[in-house]
Amino acid sequence: MELPPPRRTLLGRLAAWVEQAHALRAAIESARGRSAALDATLETVERDSHLGGGILAGALSYRLFVFALPLAFFLVSGLGLVASALGVGAHRLVNSVGFAGVVAKQVEVASKGSSSWWAALTSFLVLVYATRVLLRAIAIIHSLTWERSAASVKVKPRALGIFAAALVGQMLLVAGVGSVGHQTPVGGLVALAASVLPLAGLWLVVGLQVPHANARWTDLIPGSLFYAIGFTFIVIFNILILGEMLKSKSNTYGAL
Numbered sequence: 001m002e003l004p005p006p007r008r009t010l011l012g013r014l015a016a017w018v019e020q021a022h023a024l025r026a027a028i029e030s031a032r033g034r035s036a037a038l039d040a041t042l043e044t045v046e047r048d049s050h051l052g053g054g055i056l057a058g059a060l061s062y063r064l065f066v067f068a069l070p071l072a073f074f075l076v077s078g079l080g081l082v083a084s085a086l087g088v089g090a091h092r093l094v095n096s097v098g099f100a101g102v103v104a105k106q107v108e109v110a111s112k113g114s115s116s117w118w119a120a121l122t123s124f125l126v127l128v129y130a131t132r133v134l135l136r137a138i139a140i141i142h143s144l145t146w147e148r149s150a151a152s153v154k155v156k157p158r159a160l161g162i163f164a165a166a167l168v169g170q171m172l173l174v175a176g177v178g179s180v181g182h183q184t185p186v187g188g189l190v191a192l193a194a195s196v197l198p199l200a201g202l203w204l205v206v207g208l209q210v211p212h213a214n215a216r217w218t219d220l221i222p223g224s225l226f227y228a229i230g231f232t233f234i235v236i237f238n239i240l241i242l243g244e245m246l247k248s249k250s251n252t253y254g255a256l
Contacts, residue, residue, distance in 0.1 A: 047145075056141050063137040067130040073123035081120055135163045135210075143211040159209040166202040173198055174235060181239070192232060199228035 032039045136155045143150040173195045181188020204224040208217060 051144055056144070060137055060141060063130075063134045067127075067134045070123045070127040070130050074120060074127050077120040077123060081117065131164055131167070132160055135160055138163075138206075139210040142207075146211055146213040146215065153211065162209050163206055166206050169202050170199065170231070177235070178239075192235065196225075196228045196232055199231055200224040203227045 028038075028042070032042060132155055136153065139153045139155065139159075140150040143153050177188060177191045177195055180191040200221070201224070204217065204220055207220045207224060212220060
């Protein structure tokens with residue numbers, strides 16, 4: 001009568017898993033030398049871990065939030081002033097640039113308020129400061145990534161102007177895509193796909209204004225394309241998911 005094989009202990013299983021992990025790592029390192037794409041991907045992951053990419057992303061997210069607040073106030077109050085000056089309905093103006101739902105309600109309220117000029121002016125001044133803070137954060141991250149130091153980062157007026165112009169260009173592109181999508185969904189998808197290259201071009205111009213070591217402008221093209229594609233997915237998320245969520249919440253609880 002044969003005895004059953006002994007059951008593997010937890011320590012034995014852990015040792016086997018460690019051996020498998022080492023074998024997998026050796027196989028990946030071996031394949032890394034034969035595949036340029038795999039080598040670039042692993043190098044990016046290792047570089048991100050070395051620089052503390054998660055911490056830098058959290059810091060940049062906070063700067064984006066600080067930037068988005070005055071931007072939202074300025075857009076709502078500004079569109080309200082334009083609607084009041086042109087004598088058109090807020091819904092008509094907002095829909096013409098691709099916004100709808102809760103944004104239209106906010107603009108309609110702003111167009112009827114007596115303090116819209118004050119809100120637009122103060123939010124614009126805060127927006128200028130927040131834009132400079134955001135650009136400095138982006139420049140610091142680029143400096144740490146490309147030059148391993150952020151000691152000499154300075155925000156020049158020319159760079160700030162180019163960055164602000166690029167942001168305005170992005171918003172105009174998004175508004176144009178929204179306007180086309182409001183007329184025809186198929187046209188909106190085509191316009192969204194066509195906006196990838198202009199978005200990449202705008203970010204390439206920004207990338208040339210922040211630290212990038214001795215890299216040529218052609219070396220910045222892959223990162224610019226990656227930014228444009230990521231931004232496009234964010235726009236899709238905002239249109240298909242976030243917009244509908246805000247619309248349903250606004251119908252339930254009213255405009256915030």
